[in-house]
Amino acid sequence: MLFDSGMATKRILAELPGTTDRRIDALLTLLAENATIVVSGAKIAKEIGVTRQQVWRWIEKLRALGVRVKGHAHSGYHIERMPDILAPQMLSHRLYGTPFARRIYHFFKTDSTNAVAMNLGEAGEPHGAVVLAEEQTAGRGRAGRTWTSEKSAGIYCSVLLRPPIPPAHAPLLTLVAGLAARDAAAEELDALPDIRWPNDLLAGGRKFGGILTEMHAEPDRVHYAVIGIGLNVNQAKMPAPLAPIATSLRIETGKSHSRLELLIRLLQRLDRYYNQFLAEGAAPILRRFAQVSSYFKGKHVRITTAAESFTGTTAGLDSSGVLRVVRDDGRGTEIVLSGDVAEAL
Ligand code: BTN
Numbered sequence: 001m002l003f004d005s006g007m008a009t010k011r012i013l014a015e016l017p018g019t020t021d022r023r024i025d026a027l028l029t030l031l032a033e034n035a036t037i038v039v040s041g042a043k044i045a046k047e048i049g050v051t052r053q054q055v056w057r058w059i060e061k062l063r064a065l066g067v068r069v070k071g072h073a074h075s076g077y078h079i080e081r082m083p084d085i086l087a088p089q090m091l092s093h094r095l096y097g098t099p100f101a102r103r104i105y106h107f108f109k110t111d112s113t114n115a116v117a118m119n120l121g122e123a124g125e126p127h128g129a130v131v132l133a134e135e136q137t138a139g140r141g142r143a144g145r146t147w148t149s150e151k152s153a154g155i156y157c158s159v160l161l162r163p164p165i166p167p168a169h170a171p172l173l174t175l176v177a178g179l180a181a182r183d184a185a186a187e188e189l190d191a192l193p194d195i196r197w198p199n200d201l202l203a204g205g206r207k208f209g210g211i212l213t214e215m216h217a218e219p220d221r222v223h224y225a226v227i228g229i230g231l232n233v234n235q236a237k238m239p240a241p242l243a244p245i246a247t248s249l250r251i252e253t254g255k256s257h258s259r260l261e262l263l264i265r266l267l268q269r270l271d272r273y274y275n276q277f278l279a280e281g282a283a284p285i286l287r288r289f290a291q292v293s294s295y296f297k298g299k300h301v302r303i304t305t306a307a308e309s310f311t312g313t314t315a316g317l318d319s320s321g322v323l324r325v326v327r328d329d330g331r332g333t334e335i336v337l338s339g340d341v342a343e344a345l
Pocket of ligand 1: 112138209
């Protein structure tokens with residue numbers, strides 16, 4: 001569903017096939033916000049906009065999604081345990097005052113939130129729209145890779161931005177999002193997370209998050225950009241081939257984390273860094289990156305691009321956010337626009 005906190009909610013609702021029904025979201029939010037009390041069928045009917053006779057059907061639908069609801073039509077209902085579903089209404093209330101509160105699309109399952117957000121961008125969706133999925137069947141990673149998106153274990157989020165910048169500055173958007181995700185995740189971890197340029201979030205040397213920026217632009221103007229953020233949060237273990245290089249917050253800390261709280265913090269930070277970037281330019285973003293990324297300067301790395309693979313030492317970022325690497329083979333400083341960066345020991 002699309003939750004729109006403005007007056008246009010009803011008009012815009014259900015225009016996107018496959019999104020979560022507005023009544024499921026409203027019911028979930030109502031029960032979650034009244035978790036300690038029994039909510040009467042009459043109140044539920046009024047709040048979610050169904051008849052009293054239909055309430056039980058919607059409760060059953062919620063139960064089918066794995067939400068544990070106690071009670072019945074006569075006594076009223078209450079939620080047994082707060083489910084960690086990224087319910088748009090709850091998010092919207094908490095993101096009030098940011099551009100991300102206004103239009104939130106939520107799917108229980110979709111192919112890729114980035115694909116959905118790119119289509120929305122093309123269709124004229126305004127700045128700040130957020131697309132969320134509990135599960136992705138074709139999550140996209142960088143360089144044509146896939147992003148493993150286990151159901152309700154991670155955060156799979158895409159944000160549509162319409163930044164007044166030229167496409168050459170787009171790498172800075174990736175840094176902005178990486179910093180926001182890094183700061184949000186830092187509060188959940190015992191040891192500070194690292195960022196491997198441009199966008200890999202690392203804990204204990206293994207990757208738990210990544211950013212994929214896609215955009216539609218003219219040579220001098222970005223029409224829209226989609227920042228796709230994937231975070232491994234509550235995965236108990238990673239699939240075997242990924243285990244040596246990938247991790248989750250749960251694996252690192254031994255406990256579960258609230259995806260809802262983490263996402264709220266992430267989007268609040270994204271709002272702040274993005275506004276700072278527009279107001280003050282690249283400098284504060286680059287300074288912050290230098291503070292929190294061990295890859296910023298002096299790291300011995302192997303760079304693999306489509307054209308070649310070489311080793312060298314990182315030497316900071318230039319003003320558009322691309323990485324400088326002093327090559328080991330004496331051929332000077334390379335400007336790395338894209339490619340894989342790995343620590344070279
Ligand atoms: C990477 O390869 O490091 C980037 C991964 C980005 C994954 C996220 S999950 C949400 C959004 N939707 C996608 O299809 N990809 C991004």
